[in-house]
Amino acid sequence: MMRSAINGRKAAFYRTGMLASAATIALAVPHAAFAQTEPQASEAAAPLGNEIIVTARKANETLQEVPVTVSVVDRKTLDDYHVNHVEDVASRVPTLNVQIGGSGSGGQLSLRGVGSSNISAAFDSAVAFDFDGVQISTMRLVQAGFFDVGQVEVLKGPQSLYFGKSATAxxxxxxSAEPTRTWEAAAKASYEFEEKGKVVGGYVSGPLGDDLGIRLAAQYTDIDRFQRLQVGTPAVKNPRTLKDIVGRLTLNWQPQDRFTANLKVQYVHTENDGAIAQSDIYCGANGRADEIYLLQGAVAFPAGYDCKTNNGRYYLTDTNPALAKSVPNFSRAQGYNGVPFGETDLYFARMRFDLDMSDTIKLTSISGFVDLNAIDVDNYSYGGIGPAFSPVGNLLGRPLSAFAPALAAINGPGVPGxxxxxxxxxKLRQYTQELRLASNFDGPINFLVGAFYENRRFVFNTAQQAVNISLIAPDPVTGYTFDYRKIQVTKTDAYSAFGSLTFTPTDQLEISGGVRYTKEDKTNTISIPYVHSILSAGAFVKSGFFSGPIEFHDTNFSPEATVKYKVTPTINVFASVKTGxxxxxxxxSALPSNSLLGFASPDPLVQAATARSLVFKSEKAKGGEIGFKSEFAGRTLTLNGTAYYYVFKDLQVQSFNATTVQFVTQNAGEVTTKGVDLEMRWRTPLEGLNLSTNLSFLNGKFTKDFFNPGPDGKSGTADDINLNGRKVARAPNLSGNVGFDWTAPVGxxxxLGLSGNMTYSGKYFTNNSTLSDYVQKSWTTFDARVSFGQRDDRWRVAVVGVNLADKLYTNTSGGRPFLAPANxxxxxxxDDQILTQNRGRQIFVEASMKF
Known part of the structure; x- marks a missing residue:
């Protein structure tokens, strides 16, 4: 926490602008900055030449000095390669895996093979998502676009002490970018040929006075072919589209030298044609498109898809008309006529205050607010086309109308299935408040203490077709065609206190350590206002069901300690012991069938057991790492490395049985990850040429018994599968990237600018369900950029290629719902599998101007 040597009210206010200007003209490789990027306005420090400034310990430190394994993606790379979604960052950070889409959490982040469920929205993320100092609990945010970001930092391994409530992975x-010291404006427009996407964005930034700066930024994206569907897919919207609007206001106010206030307000609006992102189907060992098998064989649809994986053509059908007529309880989906759609509104606000209480004590306050409202309608059969048939009827010689009259009335060739x-x-409404008090004494001991509070209310309100009973008949009482509506509300209060001490007995040695205490209380209620009359007469709860409060409470102490030693002015070594x-x-994710029927029991013990079956335990991590950070050849060559070993207890895992259509949530016994991360950056003797590379060697395995339900979908039965000894998903043994950036004067x-990036990943499992889950083979992708313009970037035109070889790879996999059992x-x-994949090739032509 070095104090800037810049004095004076106006000079102090403009620190951020000086850094922003430096970052704008700096040369950078496609994944890591070679010049200082923009820190938070209130954390700005004096420029330090070509150093990269990070805030991994909530203070300005250079990347080479901070004893933390952190990867940095700078602003130039974000702008140059159209990195405007979280999934785009993955190609720059080895072992980072990002999945987008789905009706539950809406996405998933994982690092070094450790992540959280992409099915249920009830899980906090093992990889915390921190936006401008505010930790955001929902992974729905990864679906939203971002823009005008100054820097992305990815901290690997448990992060307990400095971030929110702690994170295990x-x-x-x-x-985001900050106001500049002088008035400037910029605009960029691009057209992408493969997805037929248009992007227009820009910003205006500058001072409104000696003590007040402003930045307004906005971007609009319109993609006409976000998902191209297989020929013959029974879907009105083919291809599927995506629209995105991002707008942000930043105000930075410094009325006196000792006080700074920084306000950010952002709005994101996203529209799409359904929640399912790029999802292909692998047709399994039997090599055929398996039927959509319903109502215990009373109905089946031909799947319709062609079993050609990795060709960028998906089979996402509209809803069968018999199921789409009427949605219960006045859903916004009423009247959608079976055509999938999605719409998200996200409001974000952050207020930060920094007060120098004295020359050596600084108080920081960060208040965060998130308001998310997202709806999407989609079909999770991932297939289906008419004419449907009745397997039971074929055996008995009876027509389909004898078993599913509502379906038979509209059945025919090409009907959506x-x-x-x-x-x-x-719906999420989240409030967070963090206070930090930090010292900057001249002596060997300094401290950081603080407190954190989070209050959030999350509502998961959905009508679902788990049985698809209206293929037989609409509800005879209400006329609704959905099976039920479930409303699950989770209220969370999290309290945390943390503190650390840093002891620097000599100029070479630093010893630091601290602990975070967390107390978290969650109250969950489940209400089922509506159940289809036919289902409520059987093995389903009745309309009007209410679970009563289901409570979760836990406390935790997460300590960590680090020793750093400066071997020479350009070589640091460190060792850390961490917990998460x-x-x-x-x-x-529980369905209102057998998993909730226990609440209706008159026996309080049965009710309590049912509530406990829905509760999953906290996840914990412990271990350590040793590393070095070094610079050679006049600080033009940087070489950093880390070796780590971590053990994760009670890893939170959720699986889905595609035959029984049931979710199983549990805690895995133990996962151990160990490996080595290496990073190199070189500003070569050839003027304007920079090279870089990242490599990761990883071994992640289940190291204790972990039993997953077998084909019967039930835990504790003879067909359970023990994953002990198997590698965890999304954990390639080797991954990395190599990049270059060269700028040459012309007159x-x-x-003229040339840059490129190659990303490689070894093979990995894509699910944590069986011993034979789908394995993604090793893959390589290539990005490139050619640009021409004025040296000061007053204008520039460019051609950008992302994933030039059009390589599609699978992030996660799982059984396709409604698979036929033995019958x-x-x-x-x-045995068909859903494969969630990356986006294919994108070719941009763009023009940008600065004023």
Whole structure:
């Protein structure tokens, strides 16, 4: 926490602008900055040449000095390669895996093979998502675009002491750009040829006075072919589209030298044609498109898809008309006529105050507010096309109308067969407050103490087609065609206190350590206002069901300690012992069938056991790492490395049985990850040429018994599968990237820019369910950029290629819902798999101007 040597009210206020200007003209490789990027306005420090400034310990430190394993993606890379979604960051950070889409959490982040469920929205993320100093609990945010970001930092391994409530696997931190010291404006427009996308954005930034700065930034994205569907897919919207609007206001106010206030207000609006992102189907060992098997064989749809994986053509059907007529309880999905859609509104605000209480004591306050309202309608059968048939009827010689009259009335060739439909509304309102008191004494001892509070209310409100009973008939009482509506509300209060001491007995030695205490309380309620009359007469709860409060409480102490030694002025070594914590909670994926029927029992013990079955335990991590950070050849060559070993207890895992259509939430016994991360950056003797590389060697395994339900979908039965000894998902043994950036002068005022990036990943499992989950083979992607313009970037035109080889790879996989079990009707047992994938090739032509 070095004080800037810059004095004076006006000079202090403009520190951020000086850094912003430096970052704007700096040369950078495609994944790591070679010049200082923009820190938070209130954390700005004096420029330090070509050093990269990070805030991994909530203070300005250079990347080479901070004893933390952190990867940095600078602003130039973000702008140059159209990195405007979280998933785009993954190609720059080895072992970072990002999945987008789905009706539950809406996405997933994982690092070094450790992440959280992409099915349930009840899980906090093992990789914390920090936006401008505010930790955001919902992974729905990864679906939203971002823009005008100054820097992305990815901290690997448990991060307990300095971030929110703690995190077991790491932190992904986004820092948006700040006001500049002089007035400037910029605009950029691009067109992308593969997805037919248009992007227009820009900002205006500058001083409103000696003590007040402003920055206004906005971007609009319109993609016409976000998902191209297979020829013959029964869908009105083919291809599927995506629209995105991002707008942000930043105000930086410094009325006196000792006080700074920084306000950020952001709005994101996203529209799409359904929650399912790039999802292909692997047709399994039997090599055929397995039927959509419903109502215990009374109904089946041909799947329709062609079993050609990795060709960028998906099979996402509309909802069958018999199921789409009427949605219960006045959902916004009413009237959608079976055509999937999605809409998200996200409001974010952050107020930061920094007060120098004295020359050696600084108080920081960060207040955060998040308001999310998202709805999406999609079909989770991932297939289905008419004419449907009845396996039971074929055996008995009876027509389809004898078993599913509502379906038979509209059945025919080409009729959409999308089933498993849901219309989830995800609403989050979150308030956070953090206070930090930090010292900057001249002596050997300094401290940081603080407190954190989070209050959030999350509502998961959805109508679903789990049984698809209206293929037989609409509800005879209400006329609704959905199976039920479930509303699950989770209220969370988290309290945390933390403190650390740093002891620097000599100029070479630093010893630091601290602990975070966390107390978390969650109250969950489940209400089922509506159940289809036919289902409520059977093995389903009744309309009007209410669970009563389901409670979760936990406390945790997470300590850590680090020793850093400066071997020479350009070589640092460090060793850390760390712990991590992620709160448990109450699963919100339970269906209102057998998993909730215990609440209706008159026996309080049965009710309590039912509530306990929905609770999952907290996840914990402990271990350590040793590393070095070094610079050679006049600080033009940087080489950093870390070796780590971590053990994760009670890893929170959720699986889905595609035959029984049931979710299983549990805690894995133990996962151990160990490996080595290496990073190199070189500003070569050839003027304007920079090279870089990242490598990661990883071994992540289940190291204690972990039993997953077998084909019967039930835990504790003879067919359970023990994953002990198997590698964890998304953990390649080797991954990395190599990049270059070269700028050459052309005449007196112009320059030519060339840059490229190659990303490699070894093979990895894509799910944590069986011993034979889908394995993604090793893959390589290539990005490139060619630009021409004025040296000061007053204008520039460019051609950008992302994933030039159009390589599609799988992030996660799982059984396709409604697979046929063993049956006497002649329908083969299903084994198809859903593969969630990356986006394909993108070719941009762009023009930018600065004023």
């Amino acid at each position: 790491g932190v992904l931190s986004l820092k 999308g089933v498993g439909t849901s219309d989830p509304v995800n 914590y992620k709160s448990g909670g109450v699963d919100n 007196e005022d112009l320059s 006497p009707y002649g329908v083969p047992v299903g």
